[in-house]
Amino acid sequence: MRLDNKLARWQEAGLLQAEQRSAILAYEQQHALGWQGGLAVLGVLAIVIGVLAIIAANWQIMPPWLKLGAHLLLNTLLALGVLRQWQRPVVAQLCLLAWYGLTLTCIGLMGQVFHLAGSTAGALLLWTLLSSAAVIAVGNSKLVLLPWALGTLVTLFFVYAEYLSPRLGSDLLLPWLLFGAMLPAIFAMLAARLPRPQWQPLNQQALWLAGLLPILTAGIVCQLWYFDEARAVVAAPSVLVATLAVAALAVALVCNSRIAVPEWLDSVGNFRLLLLGACVLITLPFLWSGIESEWIAAFSFISLWLLLGWLGHRTRSQRLVSLAIGIIALRIFIIYLEVFGSLLQTGFGLIFSGALLLGLLAFARTLSRKVNVAQGDGSDTGEQP
């Protein structure tokens, strides 16, 4: 439904005054992107890609110094365009988007003019380092922030592939995994420190990832208990230093009272619990790299989901509780398949698994009932006049 229709309905229902409706419409007309804004974004992207193509073609009519000088001048003019007060603020954001893209093409041009053979990862890293501060400070629209987030993730991917991947499997697996799990939390903390409504789309995505990625990483790393070769990597002092640095970052994050919290985790305490629990589960297989045990693999995975089930109970999320119980039940069934071989053992195993599943079911019903009662209390309270 269109905004003006919605506002008309709310006005009829007495929720809005006529002046408020007019003010909202005027604000939206000034700030919303609209179809004209969409075309403008396409235009900016076309210009950036066009400049990139001309640079790639090595246009020989212009001498190199003129190409480089003209490019730097263009970027400077765009920077001035960002700073200028426009009637429609979206124009400044479009200038910022162009400035951000053309900073990368300028680095590419520099490499071409001086015949530098640096890696793509190096160019992307320079781009991200040079431009991120300005984008974070000045960007207030998702038309800039989302491309920046995408550019940053692409940079991280290339940096990983170029600089870290050749070393993974030898000594950097643990710190990288921890860092990867913590990264969205770092974004979340940054977002919390810049509490601007314009950041909401990015904020929400970062926060969603901040909760999800540690779970996924821990869930995968728990399976490393099956293989000792993949974990015999923590002997080098540099690895211990890197791991300690990442662990210190994790502690700093979870102790920060201003950190933003994913909606489904409800409170900072729950977020801290999740991050610390995930970090512990990620680290343990590397600390005891000589141990190879399917039991420990299963136990650590179940511990993760018990933690999530407990968090679901604390946040009164019945869906999370049910999901945790379902996954734990599935994992137990896999244990049965792995461990019990003979008929006699299979019999005992099935009885044991069945009993455990029934026990979990009873536990789940009790927990769900408690969650329902708590939610009912909350809604009843909410309906009181």
Added chain:
Amino acid sequence: MKPTLKGALLLVPMLVLGGMSLLHEYKRNTGTAWTVPILGYDPRDLLSGHYLQFQYAWNFAPGAAAGTCSGEECALCTQQAGVLNPEVSLVPLADAPAACASFIAGSVPGADLFFISGATDNLQRYYIPESEADRLQQLLMPNTTDTGLEELPQFSLGLRVTSAGRAYIEAMYVDGVPLEDWLAR
């Protein structure tokens, strides 16, 4: 946020890139000049995008062998800096400042006289105009005689080498003429 701070955040990257460009330009125009013939080294993968890849035809001194230095800490040493295709030898990097008139730091990965300059292989790429890419590829290929040309042009590369042994590409030459001028003929 103050407008001056915003302006600084937006303009500093341009200043950094401009400064880097000036620094590269300075290094490209100073240092000891080396001019070395080059050869295309893989006809199937000679061009990637619009840059030429090549290998240097170093003029190793008679009796020079990679055994005198191998591994990461080597240098290509010459006593004839400034001349076309100077005679070179391999020496340990630590000995190079005292033993050479000019040297390029690098590595010798194998037993033959294959020298890689710098910590990364950064001197084997020369960007060329898109419209001339095919022609230059043909001319630089070692089997160009098959195409019926009477005489192959000689490609060489001008380098500038700092006193610390770091080399920068200055220009590409075809029969002694800068590539840009040669293309313009």
